[in-house]
Amino acid sequence: MPASASVPDPILVVGGGIAGLSAAEAARERSPGTPVVLLSKESAPPYFRLRLIELFDGTSDPAALRLHPSEWYAERGIDLRLSTTVASVLPAERRVVLAGGESLAYSTLVLASGSTSFLPPVEGARLPGVFTLWTLDDVLALRTALTGARSAVVVGGGLLGLEGAYQLSRRGIAVTIVEMVPRLLPNQLDLEGSRFFEAKVKSLGIGVRTGAGVACLEGGDRVRRVVLQDGDVLPADLVLFAAGVRPNLGFLEGSGIAVGKRISVDAALRTNLPGVFAAGDVAEVDGRWDGVWPAAKAQGRVAGLNAAGGDERVAHEAAPYFLNTMETRVASIGSIGAASTVPADPGAAFEYESCRDEEKLVYKKLMFQHGTLVGAVLVGDTSAFQKINAGVKAGMTRAQALEAGFL
Ligand SMILES: Cc1cc2nc3c(=O)[nH]c(=O)nc-3n(C[C@H](O)[C@H](O)[C@H](O)COP(=O)(O)OP(=O)(O)OC[C@H]3O[C@@H](n4cnc5c(N)ncnc54)[C@H](O)[C@@H]3O)c2cc1C
The missing domain is CATH 3.50.50.60 (FAD/NAD(P)-binding domain)
Structure with a gap:
């Protein structure tokens, strides 16, 4: 018409x-x-x-x-x-x-x-008992499947996978996270930060298999097991795929x-x-x-x-990463030297100051280039998050950052 x-x-x-x-x-x-x-x-x-x-x-x-x-x-x-x-x-x-x-x-x-959740093309991925987590319908379907489930495998150790795994675990379900890359949150944390975070996850009784891929899902009428590429078999009354999204x-x-x-x-x-x-x-x-x-x-x-006829532009601002799950908090600010972050000055080496408390699973690291604060990784204690974020934006010096008590 x-x-x-x-x-x-x-x-x-x-x-x-x-x-x-x-x-x-x-x-x-x-x-x-x-x-x-x-x-x-x-x-x-x-x-x-x-x-x-x-x-x-x-x-x-x-x-x-x-x-x-x-x-x-x-x-x-x-x-x-x-x-x-x-x-x-x-x-x-x-x-x-x-x-x-x-x-x-x-x-x-x-x-x-x-986006839509990505369901990897592995055998058994469409069995009853296999879920993704993007829409309201996804969550309502998963919620009804929680009753009676005793074991679960969560595929993917990013934000969605971690939060999903934590929620399942809180309901008394024995959960294992399977993550393809060798450590958790590799884009947000340095090696040491990942180690502290993984220790926290494990302290909650949640299994973590990093550097591990799913070979197939088995079970007949519904999913019962996840077979890993190294041959290990994990029991799974339900499987949650949180392995990324596709547009x-x-x-x-x-x-x-x-x-x-x-x-x-x-x-x-x-x-x-x-x-x-x-x-x-x-x-x-x-x-x-x-x-x-x-x-x-x-x-x-x-x-x-x-x-509608306007002439506006979006400003791009790299947002800091903040995660509040697994009874801990994680923050990653600015350039931290991980593969996914752009160094403030790609040509300059990073210097850093860090502190840790193995018992409380607290780890903090401040990153500097040319003596200027460019990034930080915080695990377990993110109380200085806002101040550090402001300090990175303001180009605070190393001396100022240490004097401010960021560690
Ligand atoms: C559980 C969960 C937790 C999250 N936590 C965070 C967080 O803590 N912080 C954060 O920043 N982000 C978080 N995210 C990510 C965030 O929700 C997404 O980045 C955001 O929703 C993207 O919005 P969008 O409108 O672009 O796309 P979407 O939210 O994917 O919405 C797209 C809509 O378009 C519809 N659609 C698709 N194709 C068609 C079609 N052909 N015709 C009509 N409709 C169509 C879809 O059905 C959908 O309703 C989370 C996501 C999930 C699922």
């Missing part, structure tokens, strides 16, 4: 995560006269995905995680359509085609389709929208095609991907403003 003379085609947002919601809200704010349509594959209205873990507690109400009550959307004239999947995009016609065959015209388009890109096939590992956009969140923007986990901004909530929210806002 062609648009009538008085009602412009809508700003269409694909994906009801935090990026899509922020885009819809910003587009509405900037262009009150243009219809805004927010399409989400999920049946639940946008929610705090990063708080899903709270639902491991069987008494928690999923509705408590909603970002806004239902009437919020209607009040703002945001047309939220749930259980609505975009199957393809036709940029030449400025239309998207939905899974049911219906097509919708748009004036501008924001792609915010986010939701399938519906863009044939659209001509440029995709690298993710949708390629510039700092204004523009794709290669006019009127098409992308934000959040599904996008890489000038080749960079954060994969975190605050970045998705900020990008969604800029994409929404620009889709």
Whole structure:
């Protein structure tokens, strides 16, 4: 149907995560006269995905995680359509085609389709009793499977895997974490930091197998065992895969929208095609991907403003890493010399000051280059986190950092 003379085609947002919601809200704010349509594959209205873990507690109400009550959307004239999947995009016609065959015209388009948990192609990965952890449905399915489970294997030792393993363990389930790389949190911690953190995890009775890969899952009608590549067999009434995420890109096939590992956009969140923007986990901004909530929210806002005629840019700021799980805390700030961090000065060697308490499993390390504080690793005691973060931003000297009592 062609648009009538008085009602412009809508700003269409694909994906009801935090990026899509922020885009819809910003587009509405900037262009009150243009219809805004927010399409989400999920049946639940946008929610705090990063708080899903709270639902491991069987008494928690999923509705408590909603970002806004239902009437919020209607009040703002945001047309939220749930259980609505975009199957393809036709940029030449400025239309998207939905899974049911219906097509919708748009004036501008924001792609915010986010991520899906990666399920490695190992035999048995689709057996009953195998779970992932990205959507509300994932968590509700996992929650019902907790009753009666006595053993579990969590594949992946990143943020999701660690928190998942901790929650399972708290429910009396014997858990083993299987992590492919040789140590936990290799991008956030140095070798010594990983050792302290792993000791803490093990002190809670959680098994840790680093440098280990899954060969297959066995069990017949449902999963019972995980076989590792070295031949070891771990009992598993349930298996949680937290082995990374993949961007939701399938519906863009044939659209001509440029995709690298993710949708390629510039700092204004523009794709290669006019009127098409992308934000959040599904996008890489000038080749960079954060994969975190605050970045998705900020990008969604800029994409929404620009889709409504604005001319904004996202500022990239490397966020410090903070983890509060396993009855300890971990923080990683600035350049720490790990493979994933960019040294403040790539040509200069790191110097460091550190302290440790083996009994309390506390480890702290401050990193310096040219006598200036550039990063830190904290395990077990993150009380100085904010001050160190500010010190790194301010370029504090070594003497100032030590005098400030950061160790
Ligand atoms: C349990 C958990 C804990 C986390 N903890 C943290 C944390 O502590 N800190 C942090 O910074 N980040 C955390 N994250 C990561 C953070 O939640 C993500 O970075 C963020 O949700 C990305 O937002 P997004 O909107 O880009 O994508 P998503 O949240 O993935 O949302 C994308 C939405 O688009 C929908 N969609 C996909 N394809 C289509 C389609 N074709 N048509 C219609 N809709 C579609 C999806 O169903 C989904 O609803 C956590 C994630 C999880 C799962």
